[in-house]
Amino acid sequence: MIDYFAKWANEAEAKQDAYRLRQYFGSDGGTVVKDWYLHQFLPNVQVWRPSQDVINTDGTVTHTYLAGWFGILALDHIENVILNDNSLAFCLNRDGGAGVAYVIKNNIGGIINDVAVSPIFAGSHYPLGGIHV
Amino acid sequence: MGVFVTGRQVALEIPMPGWWLPGASVDLDFDSGRYYDSSTANPRAATDFLSCTRASTGYAKDSSGNWISFGSNILRITDLGILVEDARTNLFLNSQAPVTQIITVANGTAYTVSVYGTASVVLSGAGTGTATQGTDVTFTASTTSLTCTVSGAGGAFQNVNVEAGSFSSSPIVTTSTSATRAQDVVLCIGNANTIFNAQPMSAIIDFKDISGGSGLGFRVFWPGSGSSYAINNADTDFDHAIVWNPLAKAVAGSGTVYTGAKLGIAQDASNGSAVLTGGTVITGSAPGIMPNVVLLTQSGASSVTNFGYVRRLTLWNSKLADATLQALTAP
Numbered sequence: 001m002i003d004y005f006a007k008w009a010n011e012a013e014a015k016q017d018a019y020r021l022r023q024y025f026g027s028d029g030g031t032v033v034k035d036w037y038l039h040q041f042l043p044n045v046q047v048w049r050p051s052q053d054v055i056n057t058d059g060t061v062t063h064t065y066l067a068g069w070f071g072i073l074a075l076d077h078i079e080n081v082i083l084n085d086n087s088l089a090f091c092l093n094r095d096g097g098a099g100v101a102y103v104i105k106n107n108i109g110g111i112i113n114d115v116a117v118s119p120i121f122a123g124s125h126y127p128l129g130g131i132h133v
Numbered sequence: 134m135g136v137f138v139t140g141r142q143v144a145l146e147i148p149m150p151g152w153w154l155p156g157a158s159v160d161l162d163f164d165s166g167r168y169y170d171s172s173t174a175n176p177r178a179a180t181d182f183l184s185c186t187r188a189s190t191g192y193a194k195d196s197s198g199n200w201i202s203f204g205s206n207i208l209r210i211t212d213l214g215i216l217v218e219d220a221r222t223n224l225f226l227n228s229q230a231p232v233t234q235i236i237t238v239a240n241g242t243a244y245t246v247s248v249y250g251t252a253s254v255v256l257s258g259a260g261t262g263t264a265t266q267g268t269d270v271t272f273t274a275s276t277t278s279l280t281c282t283v284s285g286a287g288g289a290f291q292n293v294n295v296e297a298g299s300f301s302s303s304p305i306v307t308t309s310t311s312a313t314r315a316q317d318v319v320l321c322i323g324n325a326n327t328i329f330n331a332q333p334m335s336a337i338i339d340f341k342d343i344s345g346g347s348g349l350g351f352r353v354f355w356p357g358s359g360s361s362y363a364i365n366n367a368d369t370d371f372d373h374a375i376v377w378n379p380l381a382k383a384v385a386g387s388g389t390v391y392t393g394a395k396l397g398i399a400q401d402a403s404n405g406s407a408v409l410t411g412g413t414v415i416t417g418s419a420p421g422i423m424p425n426v427v428l429l430t431q432s433g434a435s436s437v438t439n440f441g442y443v444r445r446l447t448l449w450n451s452k453l454a455d456a457t458l459q460a461l462t463a464p
Contacts, residue, residue: 001188001205038220038316040188060235074188074315076206119222119311123190123205 001094002104003124004073005117006087011044011069017087024073024082036071042121045070049114063116074121078104094124102126154337154461159325159448163214170324179208182325183215183428188315191218192303200249200290200304208319214341214442216303217429220316223305225295231283236295238274245271246281247301250291255282264293269301300344302440321426325448329356330424333401333452337461339445340429341393352439353396356423362398362407393444395462399453406455411463414455 008014015032018025025041026033036043047070048063055061070089073082083091089108096102106112120126153160153169160169161182168177185208192200193209193216203209209216224236231252238244238259246264248254254264259279260272266288281295292304305314321329328334338353354362398407405420428446429439453461 039186039318040315042188042220042313042315058235074205116310119313121189121205122223122305122307122312122314124312 001074001076001121001124002078002091003094003121004075004079004082004091005045005089006071006073006085007068007089008070008087009068014043014069014071014087021081021085024075024079040074042072042074042119045072045120046118048116049111050116051114070117072117072121092126094121094126097125097127154447156449156451157447158328158450159446161325161446163210163446164212164444166210166212172324179210179215181323182321183208184320184322185209186318186320189313190306191216191314191317192306194303200292205315209317214444215319215428216442217317217319218302218314218440220313221294221296221298221302221305222311222313223294223296223307224311225281225293226307226309226311228292228294228305228307231281231286231291231293233280233282236279236281237277238279238295239297240274240277242297243271243273243299244279245269245294245296245298245301247294247296247304248292249304250286250288252286252288252291252293253284254293255284256280257282271299300440319428319443321428325446326425328448328450329354329426330422331450332420332422333399333450335397335399335449335451335453335458337395337397337445337447337458338428338443339393339395340441340443342439342441344440352427353429354398354423355427357425361423362396395464397453397458397462399449399455399458401452404452406458408455408458408462411459414459416455 008017018033019031022028022033026036028034047066052064053061082088083105088105090106090112091104092102093100093104103112151169152162152167157169158171159182161179162168163179168179168182169175170177185206188205190205191203191209193203193211194200194213195211196213201211224238225231226234244260246254246256247269248264248266250266256262256264256270256272257280259274259276260270262270262272264270279295292306294301294305296302296305303314305312329336336354340353352361394410396407396409399405400420404416404418406414406416408414428443429441
């Protein structure tokens, strides 16, 4: 499965912008995405940089979440129109390994080695950077 | 029938009655794992008639109580049927090796904690109670911090789910971050889609709601356009009326979708009928054909949440009589 990590300023902007690609992201609301396609899109994902984590005295960890609104689109193939869209932050192959690259496209540079996300799709596997799952 | 003599043995080849319902064009018996299509050689596979889109792995239980893992986009078929669920997120980390942890939850939101294995999970903070296998705990969060104190973890299959919702769903395996089981979209394809997308046709579906009474409508046959059929249990007395759009027909059914029900429909270009578990037949005129039918759930419909099993789906390329529909859907 190919996971496309997308970023917008907020959900309202996401629903407006993703309307262009609504066949992937969600149902037709006229000028916006009405409802996200929850069988292949994971909305409202939290993203943080583990290097900025604070470990509290009680052992809990406080993350500093990155600004913006994030979501993960998962398809069983590489879709160039998504890959080349301005909303794409990075794209990973969850079935990577054994000579197959995990990173398909990276628009965030070296930060990809210091980024963590929650939630992810069950069964995802990204042993890289901050995404040690 | 033929008689064959092989050496000193005599064998009779006697055509056996088919297991499929009389006259069926397609019969998909998920419980028993057997699939029939009158138009071609048999047996067939479930994937000849249904596709599944689910961007995550998922589990489904069999009749022995074993949880079986399925990969992304794979129909979750066991001897209980096809499991169909909406998306859920498990907030409990390392769910299959459970240890005590503090979870951030949304104040005022309902959550359910479910356990498989020998672990006992004592809740404090945002909710209270003790969850063990077979004893879920549902609570409305009173703060944003939920402490889950785990003891006695072990067992051949162990998992802890902490998920938003008023009832538990199948296990969602997490590691170091929370994980989401994506929604199942089970779409009729191949000859199943061909039959739904033409008239005359008939269909009977044997299904079961496992939400335990979510109070939400249960969309049984939901096509891209044309007629659609749902079970309306939004009225809290659970009389399970059939809602047939766009004809806006509704009538109280006699079954209960929580213990299992059968919905039968039959239509041609002029007239249609629908019946739930042998109850009253509702009829209407000019029903629409139903291309791209989705079973039990609708993609992207945030207002509708369906969790259930499809145990059997039978299709005819003819319009069954009302009495036949009643008989075949009888409890």
